[in-house]
Amino acid sequence: MLKQVIEIYDLLDRATVKGQDVLDLLEKRGLEDLSLQKITEEKGSTDFIKIKIPGREGKTRRGDAPTLGVVGRLGGVGARPERIGLVSDADGAVTALSCALKLADMKRSGDSLQGDVIVTTHICPNAPTQPHDPVPFMGSPVDMTIMNRHEVTREMDALLSIDTTKGNRIAKFKGFAITPTVKEGYILRVSEDLLDIMEVVTGRTPRVVPITLQDITPYGNDVYHVNSIMQPWIATDAPVVGVAITAEVPVPGCATGASNCVDIEVASRFCIEVAKAYGARECCFYDRAEFQRLVELYGSMSHLRGLSKAS
Numbered sequence: 616m617l618k619q620v621i622e623i624y625d626l627l628d629r630a631t632v633k634g635q636d637v638l639d640l641l642e643k644r645g646l647e648d649l650s651l652q653k654i655t656e657e658k659g660s661t662d663f664i665k666i667k668i669p670g671r672e673g674k675t676r677r678g679d680a681p682t683l684g685v686v687g688r689l690g691g692v693g694a695r696p697e698r699i700g701l702v703s704d705a706d707g708a709v710t711a712l713s714c715a716l717k718l719a720d721m722k723r724s725g726d727s728l729q730g731d732v733i734v735t736t737h738i739c740p741n742a743p744t745q746p747h748d749p750v751p752f753m754g755s756p757v758d759m760t761i762m763n764r765h766e767v768t769r770e771m772d773a774l775l776s777i778d779t780t781k782g783n784r785i786a787k788f789k790g791f792a793i794t795p796t797v798k799e800g801y802i803l804r805v806s807e808d809l810l811d812i813m814e815v816v817t818g819r820t821p822r823v824v825p826i827t828l829q830d831i832t833p834y835g836n837d838v839y840h841v842n843s844i845m846q847p848w849i850a851t852d853a854p855v856v857g858v859a860i861t862a863e864v865p866v867p868g869c870a871t872g873a874s875n876c877v878d879i880e881v882a883s884r885f886c887i888e889v890a891k892a893y894g895a896r897e898c899c900f901y902d903r904a905e906f907q908r909l910v911e912l913y914g915s916m917s918h919l920r921g922l923s924k925a926s
Contacts, residue, residue: 616713616883616884616887617876617877617880619713619716619720620709620710620713620876620879620880620883621876622713622716623637623709623712623713624701624709624876624879626640627692627701627705627708627709627738627740628692628700630695630740631740632692632693632740633662633738634651634662634663634737634738635651635662636738637664637738638651638666640716641716641719644716644719644720644723645719646666646715646719646722648666648667649664649665649666649667650664650665651663651664651665652765654756654757654761654765655756656756656757656758658754658755658756658757659739659741659742659743659756660756661737661738661739661742661755661756662737662738663735663736663765663766664736664738665733665734665735665765665768666712666733666734666735667732667733667734668718668719668722668728668732668734669727670727670728670730670894671729672730672894673728673729673730673731674731674770678730680729680730680731680894680895680896681730681893681894681896682731682732682733682770682894683731683771683772683773683775683890683893683894684733684734684735684767684768684771684772684773684774684775684853685711685714685715685733685734685735685774685775685886685890686711686734686735686766686767686774686775686776686777686847687709687710687711687712687734687736687737687777688707688736688766688776688777688778688842688843688844688846688847689704689705689706689736689737689778689779690704690739690742690743690745690752690753690868691704691705691739691740691742691753691754691755691756692704692705692708692739692740692742693705693739693740693741694741694742694743694744694753695740695741697869698744699871700872701871701874702868702869702871702873702874703779703781703866703867703869703870703871703873703874704742704752704779704868704869705779706777706778706860706874706878706879706882707777707778707779707860708737708738709874709879710777710858710860710879710882710883710886711734711735711736711777711886712734712736713879713880713883714732714886714887714890715732715734717883717887718887728891728894728895729895730893730894730895731894732890732894733770733771735765735766735767735768736766737757737762737765737766739755739756742755743755744868744869747782747868749782749783749865750782750865750868750870751782751867751868752782752842752867753869758835759833759834759835759843759846762843763847763849764850766847767847767850769851771851771853772853773853773854773855773856774847774848774853774854774855774856775857775886775889776844776845776855776856776857776858777844777857777858777859777860777886778842778843778844778857778858778859778860779842779860780792780841780842780844780857780859780860780861781860781861781862781864781865781866781868781873782842782867782868783841783842783865784865785824785825785841786822786824786841786861787861787862787863787864788822789861789863790817790860790861790878790881791822791858791859791860791861791878791881791882791885792822792824792858792859792861793805793806793810793813793821793822793823793824793857793858793859794823794824794826794844794845794857794859795856796854796856796901797826797845797854797855797856798848798852798853798854798901798906799852799910799915799916799917800831800848800916800918800919800920801906801909801910801916802826802828803901803909804901804902804905805823806898806899806900808892808897808898808899808900809856809898809900812885812888812889812892812898813885815888816881816884816885816888817881817885822861824841824857824859824861826841826844826845826857830842830845831845831919832919833846833849833920833921833922834846835922842868844857845857849920854900854901856900858882858885860878860879860882
């Protein structure tokens with residue numbers, strides 16, 4: 616997938632890049648179900664894009680194969696005028712869009728997946744930065760509620776949330792890692808099926824990000840979050856797994872020259888393999904019976920979607 620990664624990287628690494636530029640590229644490669652919405656707030660604007668790749672037995676063709684959502688999480692692809700060039704935080708968008716481009720090329724070559732895949736992200740080349748420990752984060756021109764509203768859809772039966780996760784001291788290995796599954800406020804065990812796919816794709820032992828309860832609570836509650844990788848669960852009852860692009864040392868999200876195309880390629884290839892297996896019902900994100908047992912024993916954890924118990 617290195618070809619697609621380089622194409623997307625080169626496209627996004629421009630001061631004037633817009634969401635329409637991405638959709639134009641995908642349309643030329645044969646995709647038709649594309650949408651864009653520009654959202655403007657006090658801190659600036661960004662282009663939310665949604666890409667649907669139909670499967671042979673997907674819901675778009677009145678089939679019953681499950682739909683995978685691939686969400687590229689980020690504050691912005693650039694921090695201009697403060698920083699020139701593609702920032703580390705852009706890795707989530709690069710990975711997600713590389714998956715869309717690869718699926719488009721596969722479809723043109725006669726290899727359609729069984730289920731639908733929906734790819735969402737947003738494009739902003741001049742997002743603000745914000746303080747964070749141990750290194751600065753990228754901010755965003757829009758808040759997290761707006762992001763979830765445009766990047767998480769009811770059609771998604773399971774989600775991969777891809778985010779640069781380098782600004783920490785706990786997930787310190789070069790490449791990518793996955794998180795435990797989060798569903799309706801429960802942090803569940805790591806999916807064995809996803810670990811199997813990760814081993815095949817990387818050729819090494821799987822790596823897992825140790826997320827905490829704080830990480831799945833909403834932004835804005837004055838609690839430390841490793842980053843926004845798990846925020847999509849707040850907007851869906853579907854299971855969510857984070858795909859974290861990682862590094863051996865803390866790297867600021869607003870740093871330029873920090874994106875590694877080889878690491879992004881491996882993460883992208885992992886997402887494609889998950890999409891193949893999930894649409895074919897050969898991959899489970901969580902144990903349904905065990906989840907139901909937890910709910911029976913301890914009740915709903917959906918109240919964690921709010922900023923407080925009262926909300």
